Amino acid sequence: MRLTKWTDYTLRVLMHCAATQRRAQAPTIGEIAERHDISRSHLMKIVMTLSALGWIESTRGRGGGIRLLKPADQITVGEVLRETETDFHMVECFDDDMNTCRLDRVCKLKDALQEATQRYLDVLDGVTVADLLPSSTRLIEQPLKRMTVKA
Amino acid sequence: MRLTKWTDYTLRVLMHCAATQRRAQAPTIGEIAERHDISRSHLMKIVMTLSALGWIESTRGRGGGIRLLKPADQITVGEVLRETETDFHMVECFDDDMNTCRLDRVCKLKDALQEATQRYLDVLDGVTVADLLPSSTRLIEQPLKRMTVKA
Numbered sequence: 060m061r062l063t064k065w066t067d068y069t070l071r072v073l074m075h076c077a078a079t080q081r082r083a084q085a086p087t088i089g090e091i092a093e094r095h096d097i098s099r100s101h102l103m104k105i106v107m108t109l110s111a112l113g114w115i116e117s118t119r120g121r122g123g124g125i126r127l128l129k130p131a132d133q134i135t136v137g138e139v140l141r142e143t144e145t146d147f148h149m150v151e152c153f154d155d156d157m158n159t160c161r162l163d164r165v166c167k168l169k170d171a172l173q174e175a176t177q178r179y180l181d182v183l184d185g186v187t188v189a190d191l192l193p194s195s196t197r198l199i200e201q202p203l204k205r206m207t208v209k210a
Numbered sequence: 211m212r213l214t215k216w217t218d219y220t221l222r223v224l225m226h227c228a229a230t231q232r233r234a235q236a237p238t239i240g241e242i243a244e245r246h247d248i249s250r251s252h253l254m255k256i257v258m259t260l261s262a263l264g265w266i267e268s269t270r271g272r273g274g275g276i277r278l279l280k281p282a283d284q285i286t287v288g289e290v291l292r293e294t295e296t297d298f299h300m301v302e303c304f305d306d307d308m309n310t311c312r313l314d315r316v317c318k319l320k321d322a323l324q325e326a327t328q329r330y331l332d333v334l335d336g337v338t339v340a341d342l343l344p345s346s347t348r349l350i351e352q353p354l355k356r357m358t359v360k361a
Contacts, residue, residue, distance in 0.1 A: 061297045062323075070319060074317070136319070136322060146212045166225070166342055166343075166344060167337075167341060167342045167343075167344070168221060168287070168342050171287060171333065171334060171337045171341075171342070172213075172334075174333050175329075175330045175331070175333035175334050176330065178326075178329040178330055178332070178333050179326045179327065179329055179330040180326070181329070182322065182325050182326035182329050183322060183323075183326050186318075186322045190318060190322075191317055191318045191319050191322070192317075192318075193317060193318070
């Protein structure tokens with residue numbers, strides 16, 4: 060029942076972009092990587108995926124960065140999960156190729172889990188990336204404090 | 211969002227016991243292992259766990275087997291999942307020891323996921339192991355057809 064790190068990080072990227080959208084300088088991959096302690100290579104794949112979905116645009120060079128193309132109040136968490144969680148096969152019988160269960164087609168578990176998953180997503184379809192943001196986005200917007208380590 | 215094999219197999223054991231409870235001979239671990247193609251060692255751990263919960267009793271020797279102690283219409287799927295799914299930490303911030311997210315305590319994702327998970331479990335709290343059984347339990351009760359492999 061755990062969500063993937065891919066989902067977790069994707070939501071953080073979207074929130075970061077939403078919280079900083081009024082800034083003159085759009086956030087860069089480096090900034091988000093540092094702020095959320097996510098590896099740059101992981102983050103680059105997420106940014107490429109979000110760009111392909113048309114939710115963000117990523118520009119290079121001076122003044123470049125990542126900007127939301129789709130408003131944060133129009134991206135629901137349910138929509139994000141449907142894109143990022145590839146495994147909504149709750150149990151073996153959801154996957155025709157892998158299924159070995161002898162009760163398939165007569166057991167009613169699949170229907171029950173499908174309904175439960177639908178109710179789960181219904182809640183998240185009612186929550187947007189904009190809703191997730193704290194009332195003050197200071198924690199996201201402000202520069203990171205550098206820690207100095209004494210020798 | 212996938213359930214563990216532990217949950218999948220636990221539900222199959224409970225369903226198998228429920229479907230065969232009117233039989234004179236209670237099902238054995240060997241029978242359930244063969245019927246559902248689950249390893250005996252995996253199954254033994256599940257049976258020990260279900261015994262510890264007081265849901266089944268397992269007796270050895272001639273005439274022994276596994277019997278439900280708690281009626282199948284009083285065991286909900288939600289209750290099973292709460293016992294078998296150890297990881298309801300949907301994202302990193304659910305786990306205080308592992309959490310590195312800088313938005314913790316201000317971000318509203320945790321609340322949204324907690325509510326969604328509650329709605330998911332609400333559905334499964336309304337479904338019992340007895341509800342999962344097909345109207346005819348023939349597929350569970352009848353002996354397996356042996357396959358003969360030609361040399």
